[in-house]
Amino acid sequence: MNGRDGMRAADADRAAVADRLRVALEEGRLDLHEYDERLQRAYAARTYAELESLLGDLPPVTPAQRSTLATASAGASAVGPVAGQPDQVSGRGVTARWLADLWLPYPQVILVVVIIWAVTSLLSQDLLYFWPAWVAGPWGAVLLVRTVTGLSAGEPRRQAVERERKRQRKRAKRERKRELRRR
Structure with missing residues (x-):
């Protein structure tokens, strides 16, 4: 052990x-369970050796411009644009969709x-106690707390990356089925 x-x-x-563990999660190198375990160990670590052991099996981060894999996998990138669609994994559209997914059920249920x-x-024939406030308030x-913590933790981007991975898996599955039918 060096100094x-x-x-x-x-x-x-x-x-x-x-941050490096989060990037590894987004790249698909870690699953959510392993990410959570390593993150807990990272914040509990006291020495550099403990921290380095968490990253030992992960490749170093290489900018996409210098990566040799970037050119080979540009078409299959989970973060890159999909054929015929704009790149929405990084941008306002991702955040707006995440907020809509989070908040849309709220006004619908409150309306009901x-x-x-009211009925x-x-x-x-009497104005009853307004009990819907006990549903709407908490x-x-x-x-609100979920929105603030999610935005600060980068949840919209993470969700968009995962959504894109699922789309790619479905596309690959459809292609395999088509290939099997052709044979």
């Missing part, structure tokens, strides 16, 4: 390892609950 391995790591070192309250108030607060 650096035994030295204590700083919070910035732990954050850098966490308010209609139920029961009309049928009873749920809205949870959604």
Whole structure:
């Protein structure tokens, strides 16, 4: 063990390892469970050796321009554009879709609950206690916290990358089926 391995790591070192693990997750090198385990170990690490052991089986990050794989896999990139579609994995469209997926059920359910309250108030011919606030308030607060934490953690991009991987898997599966039918 050289002198650096035994030295204590700083919070910035732990954050850098966490960022590298996130990139490995987005690249598909780690599954979500393994990412979570390594992330916990990264934030619990005390020395450089402990941090380096978390990255030992991961290749170093190479910018796409200098990567030898970038030219060979440009057509099959999970982050790159899909044939006939704009690159939406990085941009406002991804964030807007993530926010819509997160928030759209909220007004729909609140509308149903308010209609139920209004109908029961009309049928009873009395203005009843506005109980839908007990549905809307806590749920809205949870959604707000989820939105802030998700945006700060890069959740829209991660979800878009995963969605694109699923599309590519489906396309590959369809191609395999077509190939089998041709034979």
